[in-house]
Amino acid sequence: MASYYSVDAILTDAQKVPCAFELDLPGLGFIDGNIKKGTQVNLPLWLGGYLAVQKFGEPILTTDLPPSLAPRVLNALKANPRTVDLRALASHFYELSARVLDLFDEDEIVDVLTMSFKARAAEIADHATHTQGALVEASGFLRGLDEMERQLFRAAHDSSRAVKAWLGESTKKKA
Template identity: 50%
Template sequence: MSYYDLDSILTDGQKVPTTIELEVPGLGYLDNAPGRPLKAGTKVDLPLWLSQMLAVSAYSTKHIADLEPPSCLAPRVMNALKADPKSVDIRALSSHFYEFAVRILELLDEVLVYQDACAVLMETWRRRAAEISDHASNAGQNRGGGGMGSTDGVEFLRGLDDSERYLFRAAHDGTKAMRSWMGEMTKK
């Protein structure tokens, strides 16, 4: 992960539910109470980079903040992914779902059932990748045709997160280069 990697920067900006364990003066506006101190025990959504730093740092033996699994990694979502990875709109959960999940798993390995979530995510990635490649190799061929099931594909492709979009692009570029080479061969 490079320092200049835009995707990792955007992943850093994803919100995580965090419980503040310490009263912070002057930060009340985070909890819709401007001008007042942020009370201990308040739950606020903080970006990952901030809550991560707060969670790992300690103030005289006390943790400053406590992380909770975000809604996009809730058991409900995990069950849906286990049941049918292709029907879940991952983009609605998070625009950088996989990277975000990896970062959260790093931090919360005891909270989530760790191995299981990892296995579910890998299986999801694999199953969706196969679907992506099928769409990528057919994209642009029947433009304007709009036959059976084409709306289904649009629905699925809209639900891809960013890393899956890169994958789609890579798969599509390979097929496109190949097709243009073969087209050149027959045209000459």
């Protein structure tokens, strides 16, 4: 669970998810003053999730998977996860997916996301360990990474650079 003050958590919870009202709600509509049962709206994840998970009585609305987890996206991730531009789908793709999957019991989606993260992480590590010249070349690669993957890239790149510096220092001491 992310911190309450985490900017990434706030941005993730602000992502819109498709919702459908399950009740008539008189007096809560914007234009005509009423929300009818079956009305489709896009609400922020925090609000949609809260209204969909009611502990008492029937839920006010139901949520659906966001477009970033649509079947066409999942099929593309199954085919070749390295080619999917996750940032274009959602800047915090994996965090959004984890939050949405708290509301749904979708084992297949969890499997696809796990497989794609592993494949993408291997490529991220490969790009992160190259020299500075390759880093500039990898900038096109960086454009398609979501925020978690960018943090992983930075950590791997900084670690690789620190190990190279340490190895350089240890060889100087031996010589």
